Amino acid sequence: MPTTTRSQTRTRSPITPESLKDLVLLGAPALSPDGSRVAFVHKSFGKKNNYVTNIWMVDSDRGEPYQFTTGNRDGAPAWSPDGRMLAFVGGRQEGAPQVYVMPTDGGEARALTQLPEGAIYQLKWSGDGKRLAFSFREQDEELTKEATHTRKKSGGTTPPLVTEDLFYRLDGDGFFGERRFKLFIVDLEDGKHRMAYGKDSMGFFEYDWSPDGRRIVIATCRARDAMNHPEKIELLLMDVATGKLKPVPNLPKGPKSMPTWSPNGRFIAYAGRQGKDWTYSTENLELWVCDAQHGRAKCLSENTDWCLMAATLSDTSEASFDPWISWSGNDHVLTRIGCHGEAHVARFNRNGKGKPRLMTLGRVALSPGNLSSDGKRIVVTLDQPTAPSEIHVGRVTATSINLKKRTGFNDTFVKTHTIAKPTTHWIRSGDGTRVQVWVLKPPTSRSKKHPGILEVHGGPHAQYGWGFFHEFQVLANAGYVVAYSNPRGSKGYGRDFCHAIRGAWGTVDWEDIHAVALWMQSREYVNSKKIGIMGGSYGGYMTNWAIGSTNMFTAAISDRCVSNLVSMAGNSDFPLEPNKYWSGNAWDSPEGLWACSPMRLMGNARTPTLIIHSEGDLRCNIEQGEQVFTALKQQKVPSRFVRYPRETSHGMSRSGPLDMRLHRLDEILQWWKRWFSGKKK
DSSP states (O other): OOOHHHHHTSSSSSSSGGGGGOOOOEEEEEEEEEEEEEEEEEEEEOTOOOOOEEEEEEESSSOOOEOOOOSSSSSEEEETTSSEEEEEOOOOOOOOOEEEEEETTTTOOEOOOOOOOHHHHHEEEOOTSSEEEEEEOOOGGGGGHHHHHHHHHTTTTOOOOOOOOOOOOOOTEOEEEEEEEEEEEETTOOOOEEEEEEOOSOOOOOOOTTHHHHEEEEEOOTTTTTTGGGGHHHHHETTTTOOOOOOOSSSSOOOOEEEEETTTTEEEHHHHHSSSSSSSSSSSEEEEETTTTTTTEEETTTTTTOTTTOOOOSSSSOOOOOEEEEEEEEEEEEEEEEEETEEEEEEEEEOOOOOOOOOOOOSOOOOOOOOOOOOOOEEEEETTTEEEEEEEEEEEEESSSEEEEEOOOTHHHHHHHHHHHHHHEEETTSSHHHHHHHEESSSSSOSSEEEEEEEEEESSBOOOSSSSSHHHHHHTTOOOOOEEEETTTSHHHHHHHHHTTOOTTTTTHHHHHHHHHHHHTTTTTTEEEEEEEEEHHHHHHHHHHHEEEEEEEEEEEEEOOOHHHHHHHHHHHOOOOTSSSSSSSSSSSHHHHHHOOOOGGGGGSSSOOEEEEEEOOOOSSSHHHHHHHHHHHTTTTEEEEEETTTTOTTHHHHHSSSHHHHHHHHHHHHHHHHHTTTOOO
């Protein structure tokens, strides 16, 4: 973004919470097989406090984008192999999404399935274009709309959930008990569908069709206690005609995800590692290739320090921790790499020879879609800190990907709003570790000094970086210096940097955050007596740790926080497995968990704190925020508790209802105004 003069900024509007309504959010880009067109999801805010999602199209080289579907709840576009049909998931029947197909040269959408209430994802075409596979989980009969209506009519109550399985809920997905996603195949001609695979213990499987459509490779765990045994995930080859399953032999034990066939059907690439950690871990998630028949997996990324799960966080897109893998011909594999706040596409030789090559460069965060059938074109969404994501199409050569912007839905927003441009810095922590920091200064204020706000990201195994963050822009436009960093524990700086806090939160990560806060105090443009700290999830954890460790902050905001690892060990949708990431357990060996719990420091806390939490948060249960609020109030520390309803979840700040998102941002602004102005009431 070019530098603007003061006269230019006078004609622009500040970014406020309400500015969120003006953004268009783009995702799920799908390039046609011949590379000539892109289908993508266009998401905007509706008039009824809802999200309106439709599929749009744009030609790869020229022309304006145009709306393709009108269902207002359409997503997951997928081109048929011949490019003549587009399949997508439509939510036109509320609670009962269906698979639709539509001619790509225009016409009416046709519901290919007539499924009962439930959820669909992972929509993929067979190589011959005659079938579609998808993941589907049916709603519990007692919780269907009809059953609920009948119950209300008769005065009945909501039925209890009864389970004998540890995995019965998921944040953002709700309570599903022992029901699981299963793999279905539907015939394009007559819509007949059948369940093809249903043995995954958690419903977390991923799959890919072989090029000839005769087999499907499935990354799955059939172990009875799957939640505690990611090392038992295997690659299964399923014969589509008979349903017969055959494991790919000679593979290392460890998690495996995103299996992807080579165009010639001889090889399978996947993301994985050896060991007993899930794919979300302090260890790097690596790129592997195996022979589809004989196995003999080879790790292609073992000589790098890259991780395939280095997610770059934003509040204008859903955080994706899924790896991305695609073949470029039969001899090269492309994958997404996160590094130093950036996200790029890297290329590896299938045989492991030679050095991997970064195919894209620059201070951006890319989210790849797919390649054309000849491998010469790719589609991505490109995010940068001064502009929300847009669709870009790239030409793939042997050495690079040259990207061309193909949409400009947010161009008017960028031109008409004052947008703060970040500067990046490297500082030294107490032990000399280098930590990357970004700073946004108020874009229009003439003051020489401003209050400062230190933002701490969630995860913690993710990264802040070169993406657009509406919340940061709101704070900068309100007159605050916003600093955000990647302390130890973050992805994007190598395995050891991330691994440094395994089972030891509140140690070197706090040293890094504290160093950033001290660095902020030394900046000539920051009012050193007015600095606040805030963050969500793990960022809320670190905010709690900060107010229990120092009184240097004027005020704090702890959002969807972690406060007590002993209680969280059993009430999160992913319970803490004993003696794995953390030492000990929550019942007779809680010392390690308690040592890393900010609650044990709350007796020292004197910082005015706003606690934000959602009653529907299944990742960090609301009791985590309740404990902090109670401890502060009982010690007469100024504090405020904002509880959002069960309809919201852990990800409310980036995907929740619009009115709740706006309310949250208003609460944040009022809290900072209250304490930075010196007024305590």
